[in-house]
Amino acid sequence: MNANVFRKGAFCSKSGAYINTRIVDIYESEPVGSHLSVKGWVRAMRKMKDNVFIDVSDGSCSKKLQVLISKTKCTKSLTYGAAVEAAGSLVMNRNGQLELAAEDVTVVGACAITDGYPFAPRKSYPPDYVRQFLHLRPRTNMFGALLRVRDVASHVINEYLRNNGYIHVHTPVLTSNDCEGAGEVFQVKPDSENLVKEMAKNGMSLEEAYFDSRTYLTVSGQLHLEAVVRGLSKVYTFGPTFRAENSRSRLHLAEFYMIEAEAAFIDTLDELMKVMESLIKHVTSQVMEKCADDVEMLHLADGNERSALSVFERPFEVMTYDEAIDILDRHSGNFVSQVRKGQGLGKEHELYLVKHCGDCPVFVVDWPHDIKPFYMKQSRQDNSKVSAVDLLAPQVGELCGGSLREDNFLLLQEKLHKAGLYETLGWYLELRKYGNVPSAGFGMGFERFLQIVLGIPNIKDTIPFPRWPHNCKL
Amino acid sequence: MNANVFRKGAFCSKSGAYINTRIVDIYESEPVGSHLSVKGWVRAMRKMKDNVFIDVSDGSCSKKLQVLISKTKCTKSLTYGAAVEAAGSLVMNRNGQLELAAEDVTVVGACAITDGYPFAPRKSYPPDYVRQFLHLRPRTNMFGALLRVRDVASHVINEYLRNNGYIHVHTPVLTSNDCEGAGEVFQVKPDSENLVKEMAKNGMSLEEAYFDSRTYLTVSGQLHLEAVVRGLSKVYTFGPTFRAENSRSRLHLAEFYMIEAEAAFIDTLDELMKVMESLIKHVTSQVMEKCADDVEMLHLADGNERSALSVFERPFEVMTYDEAIDILDRHSGNFVSQVRKGQGLGKEHELYLVKHCGDCPVFVVDWPHDIKPFYMKQSRQDNSKVSAVDLLAPQVGELCGGSLREDNFLLLQEKLHKAGLYETLGWYLELRKYGNVPSAGFGMGFERFLQIVLGIPNIKDTIPFPRWPHNCKL
CATH class of the missing domain: 2.40.50.140 (Nucleic acid-binding proteins)
Structure with missing residues (x-):
């Protein structure tokens, strides 16, 4: 040595x-x-x-x-x-x-x-093999290329949003609310039992001792962005996000990165979709230009066709949820399993819709109220729907989710009560009481974006140190 | 409504x-x-x-x-x-x-x-008052200014490091190691007890069920950067970092942001200090230039003198730990409490040393081996010392910490054994076995940097949603 x-x-x-x-x-x-x-x-x-x-x-x-x-x-x-x-x-x-x-x-x-x-x-090795050696993986040609592309993509995303007037806000990782209400959160407390005992106030559980409340890892910075946007007009965050699911799919991580943008004074999904589409197209073309060698290396190695690179070149398609269900209905049985009106879509359905659009990314808008979170704006034309949009893309299905936010105080109050969130999200309701504005925003999964642009089948190969069920090495 | x-x-x-x-x-x-x-x-x-x-x-x-x-x-x-x-x-x-x-x-x-x-x-309000309304704080003139400066400072830091060849790496928030070994970590597990039970393998504690290991929030991305730097040569990370301490000082947060840079082929502290000094000076001058109005507003409101802005203009001072102890010794009793050779410095001592240098930031180098973490390089001239550097600055004391990393396989192996870390950090030792290089790096607390540049007494007023003991609102 x-x-x-x-x-x-x-x-x-x-x-x-x-x-x-x-x-x-x-x-x-x-x-x-x-x-x-x-x-x-x-x-x-x-x-x-x-x-x-x-x-x-x-x-x-x-x-x-x-x-x-x-x-x-x-x-x-x-x-x-x-x-x-x-x-x-x-x-x-x-x-x-x-x-x-x-x-x-x-x-x-x-x-x-x-x-x-x-x-x-x-020698080139299958990704599953290389992934066993996370500490040495950055020395391989392929993963070096991935890391450089990831760096450039991050940079270009920041640059694009800043150039368009969005201010970068560090939303917190630790939070006392579960934004999506899906219960798929990680809980956080000090490792030291002595510290916890020392800090526990009377009648408080040990989980609450440090922060005086149960504390979770964030599933989304959106609610925090909504507070900040009512002062700065256009804001975004780009940071780690967490889900405690027992999913071992090639599309899920326990810790992943999300770009979330929120803008005040937006009141149509059209405006929001324009922001999403232009961000994605700009970033993709910049990555292709600035990282041509690395992108080519990653594509060649995986035997992917160059056509993957053109995913984001055409105008994205738009359809309503109801239209999507009709399409799936017409083809169910032979090509895709059945889905009932009012239900959410599975990965299989998402991918089928993309295929149906000629492998073109497609915005699905106007979702059923009952399967979406409380903060989405109820449609004023049809109160069974909310003004929400999912962007579905080849290879990964859902890439982005966004919505107009419910800006009516009374409607929001009612929804918070129904969801049992009135106590913890009183502050969120108050945003609608003082100088409220219509706002809208979306989140994009950064790793899924990289999967599409680089043709990487497994999301674990798009992040330096992947965390997934039964794996938190290093 | x-x-x-x-x-x-x-x-x-x-x-x-x-x-x-x-x-x-x-x-x-x-x-x-x-x-x-x-x-x-x-x-x-x-x-x-x-x-x-x-x-x-x-x-x-x-x-x-x-x-x-x-x-x-x-x-x-x-x-x-x-x-x-x-x-x-x-x-x-x-x-x-x-x-x-x-x-x-x-x-x-x-x-x-x-x-x-x-x-x-x-009307302008004291920060303690405004801080009670975190969701409305972004609408105040002062906090709006802070958020814009924070955005620009983040941007300029990224820009400077990228322009100097550093590649941005997203080091993980979830980790199975405690880099600093101080035990001040938060522990993470799924909130759902059903999920935990469903995933628990035989003989495993519920804390380990999800990831097959106890899992913490990161206290530093350094060890991960050391893996990546042995492939990319120059890397950095800029993200949230966590400490489970019961500290209510005006300088500590449970969740804060850190810029950490690591470079291969560096083998003197002088080189490292040059990087630190030039980063800080560049970012400060850029913030002053790009955010002149906001910076002035923040300073005026707080009654701070403009002189605070000149903190980073002069060449930084350098002294050894032994010299620092001598200075403190000579003035102990009247001006500063006593500190023994071999001990760490308290906030009071740090600030006294800065004052002694005419309110100029000062690098303190060559620290006692016994009070620093295992990864620091033992001095080849004096094996009771490690090649470590702390940058002390007015107002906050320690702003940055850095070191050369122990690159000798056998010495590192011995230290890991002694620290009881050989099992969990075998991967880190392996980095020294395959194409090893000398490397060095540092971390800078982003909020403390903002405190100095903007003259903000309490660190809780430099971050959108501060988390500290008994407080995780929103």
Whole structure:
């Protein structure tokens, strides 16, 4: 294990002529002839008669830099997986590719390839295998690409919303309410029993001792956004969200990221759908442009067709819930199982509707009042419906959910009473009492978005450290 | 409560001549003479003989737009706090200020000012009072300013790190390890007892049923970043972090935000401190520039001197822990209570050291091994010390903590054994076995940073929905 002691200034001592450079910068701007060094990891090696070719990656982009070094200068610890610093001159090789003609390659940290290292060079592994080694997964080509795309997609989402006047608000993870009312929440209390006992007031359960109330992990920041939007007009949040379900599907995580936007003075679903559609289209095209190499690598590896990339190019379709049910009814039995009017849609139904629209994303609007949460606005034309919209997309089904919010004080009060939420959500009702405005908003699952754009079948391969039932490794 | 029914298209119907415009855009670019409408909230009203002056805010900037309307056109529901839409022509008034000469002011939502609304016009309230109404706080001038600054500061931090090659990684909130080993963690389990029972495997406690392990809220993303940095070279995270302490100080929250950055191939504290100092200085100057109005408003209201703004302008000081103890020793008794060599510093000591440096932020380096976490790198010159750095700043004391990470496999193995962490952190040790590199990183408390820059005494006034002992409202 001595090889992993970093040799400080190994190159500076030689007159400091080698400028340490990131590989992404080399490909973008470094002229042939530069004296430079790169620091990274050996992804592959090819030994020739006198020389060794080493593919070095530093994770700054999907491209590796080929390093050429004389065999005589190679040490035994220079293997696949090792961390290295290579210094030399940048040349254009016979194949027209940039190459570092190295004077020196120092092994910064050896890789114990014969002692449990799970990856071999130039081999691609099924995601299920790689996922067993979450701590080493970021070193694989594929997952490095995913992480870079995820970074860019996050950045572009923030940028788009800010450029359109939305202010980023950090809604809380810890909350005393269950926004969706579905009961699929995680409960939180201090780990220390002594602390809990010390803090418990008379007559309070230990679950309530720390915060004076039962406390959960957020399932949505929407209710909090609704408070803030009545002061800032346009707000959004982009953070971790939690569901305590026993689902092992390829579309669910216990901890996932959601973009939620809320705007005041919106009173039609049309306006809301415009925001959703333009956000998704803008972000997708920006990701394709800024991460072309990474996106291509991810698609090629999975055998996906490039057509997946065009999912978001056409105008999205729109249909009502009633129309959706009619379509499903007409095809039930042979192609899709039956669903009754008034019921929610299953994944199978969602995907069927998308297929029915020619694999085009489709907004389903005007849902039955009885199967949607209390905060959705009752339709003034048909009080059995609420002004809600789900966006269904290929591969994942539901990608976004949104609605106009009930802005009538009396109707909301009645609904809160019925749902038994009047006590805990009195503050939410009060928002309608003081300078109230119509507002609307939506949430988009970030990982599902990445699944579609990158053609990734399992959601667990879109997030650095996935958490799902029976799995919270690391 | 009928006034809160939004009157759709009230202005469009009149030939659509009024373009709805955000107030920030009006001040930035709208020429005098434009026909436009604004939508927002009444912050103040002055009734004159024939006319009424209304200050309207839409939260897009700290400035209000003055709206002038004939008294005859005002309805009874047009009061302080109401949500309005005002339409007319933009003029320059006699005082050289932009003003909307309104044809029409529609009350979108009335404000029940005599029925519990806690704020009155043109009055400023102590933060402790405002904090009782977290759901209405975003409508106050002061907290609106805070939220905009928080948004810009977040944005600038992301921008700076990305421009410097750091890749944003979403480290998990749910984790099976306690990075700092201080035991101040929150524990997480599903709220549904049925779900827990259904999922519990033989011999497992109910706490472990969902994830097959006890699961906590993260206290730091550092260990996860260390896994990712050994593939991407430079990474950061910026998200919620949790501490289950019974502290009611003006500097602690149960849920707070932390920026954590980690870079591979760094092996001196000097390099790390350069990153910390330049990040802080860049972000501060950008916030001052982009949020000049909001920052000034926050400072004026609190009676703070402008000098607070210059905290981060000078070069930061550097001293060793031993030097710090000497300074404290020399002044103990009269000015500061005693601290023994080898002990940690209290808030009082931190602030005294900052004062000693002329109110300049100061890096304290080379800390005693025994009082710092297992992951810090043992000094090769003095094995009683670790290569750790705390940045102390005026007003808050500790603002950042960072270190070189122990990169020697055998030393780390020994430390994990001693700390009883070998079982749970085997994966972390493995990072040193395969292509290891020296790495270093730091974390900065985002709310404390805002406290300093904005001169906000209580950390609870820097975050939209603060959580602290006995308080998790909303």
